Amino acid sequence: MKKEELEDIASKTLAQYASRAQPFFEGTKDHDVSQNIDALLRHIGGDAPFSILDFGCGPGRDLKALSSMGHHAVGLEGCGEFVKMAREYSGCEVWHQNFLELDLPESRFDGIFANASLFHVPCDALPRVLLELRATLRQEGVLFSSNPRGSNEEEWRGGRFGAYHDFESWRAYMSEAGFCELDHYYRPPGLPREEQPWLASVWRKMG
Numbered sequence: 001m002k003k004e005e006l007e008d009i010a011s012k013t014l015a016q017y018a019s020r021a022q023p024f025f026e027g028t029k030d031h032d033v034s035q036n037i038d039a040l041l042r043h044i045g046g047d048a049p050f051s052i053l054d055f056g057c058g059p060g061r062d063l064k065a066l067s068s069m070g071h072h073a074v075g076l077e078g079c080g081e082f083v084k085m086a087r088e089y090s091g092c093e094v095w096h097q098n099f100l101e102l103d104l105p106e107s108r109f110d111g112i113f114a115n116a117s118l119f120h121v122p123c124d125a126l127p128r129v130l131l132e133l134r135a136t137l138r139q140e141g142v143l144f145s146s147n148p149r150g151s152n153e154e155e156w157r158g159g160r161f162g163a164y165h166d167f168e169s170w171r172a173y174m175s176e177a178g179f180c181e182l183d184h185y186y187r188p189p190g191l192p193r194e195e196q197p198w199l200a201s202v203w204r205k206m207g
Contacts, residue, residue, distance in 0.1 A: 075090065122163060146201075
C-alpha cells in the first residue's frame with residue numbers, strides 16, 4: 001500500500017472510534033479479559049512488578065487493571081478521545097501515537113499487551129510494526145495479542161479497517177519478526193470453535 005492509503009485507513013478507523021468513544025467505553029468496560037492478562041504475565045520472566053505497554057489501550061480498562069496489580073503500565077492509543085479517557089480512568093501515562101507512526105523507546109518494556117488492537121494494522125505495514133514492538137521489548141520480553149480471527153482477509157467492518165488472520169498466517173508474521181511462540185488459544189473459553197471468534201497468542205522476543 002502507498003503511504004497515502006495507509007494514512008487514509010488510519011484516519012478513518014480512528015475517526016469511527018472517536019465518534020463512538022463514550023458508547024464504546026460503556027459497552028466494553030466490564031468485559032472480562034483476565035484470561036488474557038494472566039497469559040501475558042505468567043510468561044514474563046523475573047520478579048514483578050513488570051513494565052507493561054498496553055498497545056491500543058482504548059479508554060483504559062486493561063491499563064487500569066494492570067496498574068492496580070502493581071505493574072508499571074503505560075498506555076498507547078491513536079484515538080485522541082480514548083487517550084483523554086484512559087488517562088483519567090486509569091491514572092496512568094498514555095502516549096498518543098498512531099499505530100502506523102510509532103515512536104517507541106528501545107528495550108523499555110518487559111511485556112506488551114495488544115488486546116484487540118493489532119488487527120487494525122494493514123498486512124503491508126504489519127512486519128514493520130512488529131519489528132518496532134520487538135525493539136521496545138527488553139531481552140526475552142513477551143508480547144500478547146488477541147485478534148478477531150478470519151481467513152486472512154482485509155476489509156472494512158462498521159467503519160473500521162481490519163486484517164483477519166488465521167493462526168498459521170499470524171504465526172508466520174510473528175516468526176518473521178523475531179518472536180517464538182509460547183501459547184495460543186481461542187476465546188471466549190468453553191465454547192465450540194465456531195463460537196470462538198478471538199484468537200489469542202503469546203510470544204517471546206528472540207535474540
